[in-house]
Amino acid sequence: MATQLDLEEQEQLDQLKAFWKKYGNAITWVLIAVLAAFAAYTFWENRQREQAAKAGVLYDELDRAARAGDVEKAARVFGDLKSNFPGTGFAQQGALLAAKVQVEKAQPDAAVATLTWAAENAAEAEYKTVARLRLAGVLLDQKKPDEALKQLAGADAPSFAGLVADRRGDILAAQGKADEAKAAYQQAWKALDAKLEYRRLVEAKLTALGAAPEAEEKAKATS
The missing domain is CATH 1.20.58 (Methane Monooxygenase Hydroxylase; Chain G, domain 1)
Structure with a gap:
């Protein structure tokens, strides 16, 4: 009886060895790919959180500058946001806020540059549309109606x-x-x-x- 069991176990072991010899390399690569993808996603997710946190700190600083009417500091902080965290929602919101202060402080050319960046780089259609709406208003105030109308052509958020x-x-x-x-x-x-x-x-x-x-x-x- 023991001999019979040993023979069955040996046969199963031989089958397992044959299977692994045939498919083991492929299975190993699949596992490596899955683990690598998971590690990459975890790294990306952590980095996104880290980027958002840092961008949020800068946005808070920009908001304080805007409320204080410090247009130079607002522009400088927005420049940091734009350079270091361009893909974040904070950069998009920061552009609108910085442009608002620039308009209030009679710096329309600076506002045009800021809003143009937002219109061309914002990830969401809503942010792009708001940027183009405000940009069209500034251009209209500058007596540039044709340019203002061109901006509205790209303002397509329903x-x-x-x-x-x-x-x-x-x-x-x-x-x-x-x-x-x-x-x-x-x-x-x-x-x-x-x-x-x-x-x-x-x-x-x-x-x-x-x-x-x-x-x-x-x-x-x-x-």
Whole structure:
């Protein structure tokens, strides 16, 4: 009986050896690849957390500079954010905050450069759209309506469609293109939620152009 068991065990052992000789190398490489991928992911995840933490410290410093109205320090800290942590959300938010201070402190050219960076480098469509909206506003103030309109062409986040149309209307109105401005404002009025207070401002712009939304709706109903 013992001999029979020994023979069976020896046969199983021989089969295992044959299997490992045939597939062992491949299995080893698969295990190495899996372990390497896990190690790489763990390293990446830890590095992301570390990067985000460091970027957060810089953003806090930028926020304090902005609240103090220290435009030079705000620009300097944003420069550090942009150089060292360009892919983080803090860098995107920092660009918008730095540009706000630059506009408030009458540094429109610096704001244009900051917002252009955000418009071209932000990871999320929403950040890009906000940057382009604000950039279009600064360019309009600089009497550069054509450049402002070009910026809006790339502002494509769906949730900001109403605000983009409204800004386009402002630019067209400044160019004296009343009919085109009216069409843009109408698009904005339709896209904005009826509960938003901002919608009333768009309605006022339409009324000033002789196209009050309520009047037009009544006219359509009558016809």
